[in-house]
Amino acid sequence: MEIGWSPKRTPVRPYEAPNRAWWKLSDVLAAHKGQKNWIHPVVRNRDLEADWHQMAPGGRTTPLMYPDNATALIVWGGQLRVSIKGQEPFVAVKGGEINIPYRLPFTLETVGDEPALWLEVHGAGDIPIYPVATTPTKPKDVPGFTYVQAALSGGDGQYGPKDRPYLDYYKDVVNGSERAGAFIAGDHIFVNNIRGRGTPTPPATDLGHFHFGYDEFWFIMEGNISYQIEGVPFFTASPGDIVIAAQGRWHRASFGGPVGQMDTRVAINPYPRGLHNFQPH
Known part of the structure; x- marks a missing residue:
């Protein structure tokens, strides 16, 4: 892994409503x-x-x-x-x-x-x-935009x-034979299922990684996921919860249930090949 001088947002991006580090369902x-x-x-x-x-x-x-x-x-x-x-x-x-x-x-x-x-x-x-x-009558306008009839070019989106x-x-996964993995890997959206067994919590000195140019969030699908996010007290999220790591914050997600329990987090961000900045050790 190459070592480089990477720009880390300083100060880190604050949590502005409706964003928060931990949305409990x-x-x-x-x-x-x-x-x-x-x-x-x-x-x-x-x-x-x-x-x-x-x-x-x-x-x-x-x-x-x-x-x-x-x-x-x-x-x-x-x-x-x-x-x-x-x-x-x-x-x-x-x-x-x-x-x-x-x-x-x-x-x-x-x-x-x-x-x-x-x-x-x-x-x-x-x-x-x-x-x-299916909507012959003009829809209600939204702030900053007026609906007008237009001929739409560019064609339909496609499934790869x-x-x-x-x-x-x-x-298919929890009770089936499929392995967890990327479900959507598009130009501007990445939805990635990450599954593993509960393990002991890593030490606080393990900061995880940060992202230079984007926020990342997760949906807790199965079990429990523990989070250490820069500036936020350590916590363990449950199924249905949503967790957000704002741009520039060190964050570490770990399979946080009892040792051996299967846990899944669905990572969602805009870049399928987004840069992860880890500690250089």
Whole structure:
């Protein structure tokens, strides 16, 4: 491994709302107790944004697509029927990971008797496009933008040879024979399943690594993950929690459950080959 003088952001990027080092799922759910449909922002950075969504039984989204970035979803409750242009509709369940390429219209629908709960990740600042075929009336404008009819060039997004729209993580990996690994490795989004057995916590002198130009966040899929993040007290996150390491902060994630327990964190950042800066020893 080459040793170089790497620029470390000083001071480190602060946590500005809605970002926080540790979003406990229990806190998000408590904030919306009694509500049937809601959206809760949890991540906003230069490259990506992520929100929790809940939709009541029978709910259905308007068909839409995003201009130049893929959309990633992780389903965490209920059943969500997903319809993507060019794909057979499928029903996603808890632990399901969904990959929707750019410029492919999609619709989400809650099926069954329970609300659907999912985390949705987009490119930062992305604003949806609504096909005129399904939305003939002009959509409501958003601040700074006015919707106008336009002929859309560039073609549909595509799935690569190793890509797929859906991974049932619990069925295919936890209880199946597939190995954890990258689910989306696109131009501006990387969704990577990292799985291993619980181990003793490394010493505090092991700082992990930092990233020069971007924030990184994780969804805890299975077991427990322990985090040491610069400027933040040591903690152990649980399934459904979201953890953020702001740009420039040393951070170390370790399989934090009892020794031998299987743990999974889903790492999400904008660069499949992003630089990791480790201590030079």
